[in-house]
Amino acid sequence: MKQDLILNLYRIMKRIRLVEEEIALQYPKWEMRCPTHLSIGQEAVAAALSMCIRKDDFAVSTHRGHAHYLAKGGSLKSMIAEIYGKSTGCSRGKGGSMHLIDKDVGFMGTSAIVGNSIPIGVGLALSAHLNFTDQISCVFLGDGATEEGVFYESVNFAVLKNLPVIFICENNLYSVYSPLEVRQPKGRKISKMVESIGATSLSGDGNDVTNCYRIFRNSVNSVRSGLGPYFIEFFTYRYKEHCGHEYDNNLGYRSVAEFETWKKRDPIELCKKQLLETDLSLIRKLDKIDQIIKEEISDAFLFAQNSPFPEPQEAFSGLYADS
Amino acid sequence: MKQDLILNLYRIMKRIRLVEEEIALQYPKWEMRCPTHLSIGQEAVAAALSMCIRKDDFAVSTHRGHAHYLAKGGSLKSMIAEIYGKSTGCSRGKGGSMHLIDKDVGFMGTSAIVGNSIPIGVGLALSAHLNFTDQISCVFLGDGATEEGVFYESVNFAVLKNLPVIFICENNLYSVYSPLEVRQPKGRKISKMVESIGATSLSGDGNDVTNCYRIFRNSVNSVRSGLGPYFIEFFTYRYKEHCGHEYDNNLGYRSVAEFETWKKRDPIELCKKQLLETDLSLIRKLDKIDQIIKEEISDAFLFAQNSPFPEPQEAFSGLYADS
Amino acid sequence: MKMTQIITYAEAIQQAIQNAMDLDDGVICFGLGVTDPKGIFGTTLGLEKEFGKKRVFDMPASENAMTGIAIGASLNGIKPVMTHQRLDFFLLAMDQLVNGASKLHYMFGKQLNVPITIRLILGRGWGQGPTHSQSLQAWFSHIPGLKVVMPTTPYDAKGLLLSSIFDLNPVIFIEHRWLHSSIGEVPKGDYRIPLHSALQISSGKDITIVSMSYLTIEAKKATNFLKTKNIHCDLIDLRSIKPIDWKCIYDSVERTGRLLVLDSGFTTGSVSGEVIARVSMDLYQKLKSPPSRMACPDFPEPTSYALTKDYYISAGDIAKKITSILEVPSEEIDNFLPKPAPHDTPGDYFKGPF
């Protein structure tokens, strides 16, 4: 794989990570007053997809959507402002962290209801199909969302109509504090199950960004060329608590050993190692990348913090769209 | 297989058939004023199950529930009276053909909403599990019902908890007038799909009653002994229109050739042939069986027709259960 | 003026969809049975042939996902018209409707809009029973962001459906099953009726009757009869129940000082309650007598023919209620407006069960 490409993957992941770390740092000032679900540890999947799709492709995501939004090209400033509830936010403050959107880059929204955005993504694929374009639709979801009936209904329809949709399941082993074993049968392979519904299915290491990239390269090509829906299950892990800025290993719902095992396979560290193994001098380039990102982030937070709040009466407008 | 057993299977099927033919005959008098879905052509599955389960096992079914109700041992008189809307009906006239119940034999109700009774059946299995009994729960459903998300959610939970439930899917190729190809992907094998959710799964000829019987014998044993849920897809065919008493091949949604092919494999005729091939003299026994059934049916219709209607004000009672 | 034709309500609906599909390639039509030989009581007949399988299609029994799919498609230029043969089936899709469709425009700061139309068929039939008969319009009317339409005449059905399809917001379009065979004069081609305007059907100084959908037919019979007794009613057909045309209702009540609201839903928590509450709060001084309502009982519809006799509201019941509000005699009503027999069909042409 080209070094440039890997550097890019690194950059995207690192940008997501640093953005979220800054959110975590600022969060306990209680100025970002909305439920906020961080993806720290899960950056590889979003970053890899980012390099394989076009701006005019669609994506939808979930409560845990920052990484997907940023990877799709969503405006960082608008996202941070949204989390701060500001009028410059991507949803004008109406949505918060769980309702991100950037239509300019085809990021069509996130939902706070588990499974809710899955059929929306399939509908976007249907629109591409009806409009005879070669856009594809990317649907991010968690392992928990595969327990909702709507997931299964959506895959069935996508396969039935051979729609250009790619389901991207980040299996991070938990739904809030609930491990897979209290929700899904022992030995369940989500990707195998979805294969039997009729979608081309794969599973893969979601912490190895170049692996993710290779998988997406193929699957996106296949979907775009009209070969029908794809489902990919990526195994990965979130570091922080389900919702909020803290670590929560103290709660005891997952073991420190498990946590440590995953941390050793941190997607960004793995990628960095891979880069430095081929060329130790890249370290300066990486530092430079980090530096640029940090500046961008600090700008974005300043922008958000300095942006005005919406007027209270804004709450009472915008219910209906007028022609 | 013992002749007696096959004779019994014949009797149960024939009884269902003759009951439904009598309904079809009487229906255009418009005295049975409720939507009525006949199972004519699909009797084998219900009959075979009937011989493999106990009275204290549970069953739930769908809009097309007459056969299942009768096979589980539901009272014929109460059913006919219910379709006539009489106060002696199994639901006191409140439910009609689509809402049959006979608690005395564990037949716990049918639903007119596709997929709706599937989790109810799983819940009954959960109750057996919690109560430490060895009852099993039988869930009848159609091919169309497997498109509802609740089906998938229900199977997932049943497997997760290893519940004593057997899902019996009568795949009659249609959902109302809609063939499988407009609803499910080409090449879909429902049983394979359900296997990947984690239930032990099978498919089989639903018109060969001794085959059905063998399948149930094993599966019921397995479920009762605590080995977890079973899913069985039976291929079969309804002869009459989706809802009502007429044939509807004239509508053109299915081909006459298809219809004829299935008719040639009529479950009752096949069974009769099998019996007579071993012993031609059984013909008289069969005639006798038919005779007894006809008398029973004519009694049941008389009973229903002569039963009083509920008082109109009965409509306005029975909303809440009182302790 | 446009050429008109005498057609049924079902044909009017079919024409509205056809015209909309002609006018805009983005309009699609789907739902269980839309392409089958019966074409949803005739309302979708011929559409697949004219517009092709891509734009007109049957679907899996997956009400929830299919609603989300309609929403998703609508975010990118598609205008889906989705049909459910019974409102009751649509209960599976409340998450997509309420947590999705109704809120996307608002919660994404006006950047998304959801131009979907969901056709729901409801109402009494022939032994439909508890789960095939529910008139739950009150639910939809409670949700900010939805529009809800309940047309009574073929003319309104077509004009309102065209407006619904081209409205930028999610519209719940409710058809009473007993109206499909009713006939009326309907313009050819495209015309639109605003989604927030009630229709005053008759004027009279004595009392305001607010009604909706099929009940307006019964109310018309009642008010026509009462006219012969020199009782004159303002009869208002709501047409839209969200938003409601309050001005039309208020203007009328200011004139008549009396109010009767008819509602096909369960009594408690019905739209009729909302109308009475608003009028009572805002026009308290104008009311000459207590407002009242007639709605279905707070019981499911039972299935047996014998049990639905007193379940639904008929013209005679309405006439009697009006006379009792006006404290005038009610004789003759039973002679002139007898309960229909059989009471479970709208007319001879109706072949049960659906």
Place this chain on the structure above:
Amino acid sequence: MKMTQIITYAEAIQQAIQNAMDLDDGVICFGLGVTDPKGIFGTTLGLEKEFGKKRVFDMPASENAMTGIAIGASLNGIKPVMTHQRLDFFLLAMDQLVNGASKLHYMFGKQLNVPITIRLILGRGWGQGPTHSQSLQAWFSHIPGLKVVMPTTPYDAKGLLLSSIFDLNPVIFIEHRWLHSSIGEVPKGDYRIPLHSALQISSGKDITIVSMSYLTIEAKKATNFLKTKNIHCDLIDLRSIKPIDWKCIYDSVERTGRLLVLDSGFTTGSVSGEVIARVSMDLYQKLKSPPSRMACPDFPEPTSYALTKDYYISAGDIAKKITSILEVPSEEIDNFLPKPAPHDTPGDYFKGPF
């Protein structure tokens, strides 16, 4: 008398479940997160340990099927208590609730009954936004066959939950998130509060205030303040919104001649509308002034802190409304009942977001 204790609303709920499980082996408790370390805001802590994994369990994110499974189990002696951390998630299960649970007793001729209790948590929080904040009690109150409970105090929470669990019918048990930390005197052990009885919290001749759930807390502050101004309110906490204790409301309005209804749901089609409609129809002659209501606006809850400022009803708003109904001056209200700051938490102890 029973021994009492001062405990929180959350603890009262936990005790009710614990007592019920002690009393009846058929009682089970499940829902997303009921066995996790936080135990649904403390309401299910310790239950798994005490009663085992079979009777207390987490579940897949399958709200619809799990509701049906609860129903099915309840047909054979099990009394499930199911919990949803947000009412909004339960919208996925409307088919099972409305086409199933609410109707089985009726439609099977009284042979089945569905003794399930569904705990729904709702209400304002900290940036909960459009899909985590909906107070849709009006929906449930529209459906025949359901019972709906909205307790305000720890005492009522425990007594009503025990009644709900042992009631033979499906009960929707609604907890306002801002009440979980409130404290009060609660008897130890088992006691029951009937599911159709309102509670008169204070008596006064001037006006009847009908309220529910968290709004009763705000109403209490308002009426206590008004007492110092010699304005005396009958404050009624509904406790059950289906069935509603009409007698309690009517008796009060007959005495006061004035009515204000408070409702945490969207205004249009709210329970408050139903209360006003009934009182207006039945007690028209007794009303001295138009009835009124205060409910949430017909908009989703926006997420931003800046946008929820005027969204919810506070004690000051209520006091002002009462003074305007009574046409007396409203000075000082802003001083004595200022808007809380921050307005999005019930108190210092509340750590957002949930």
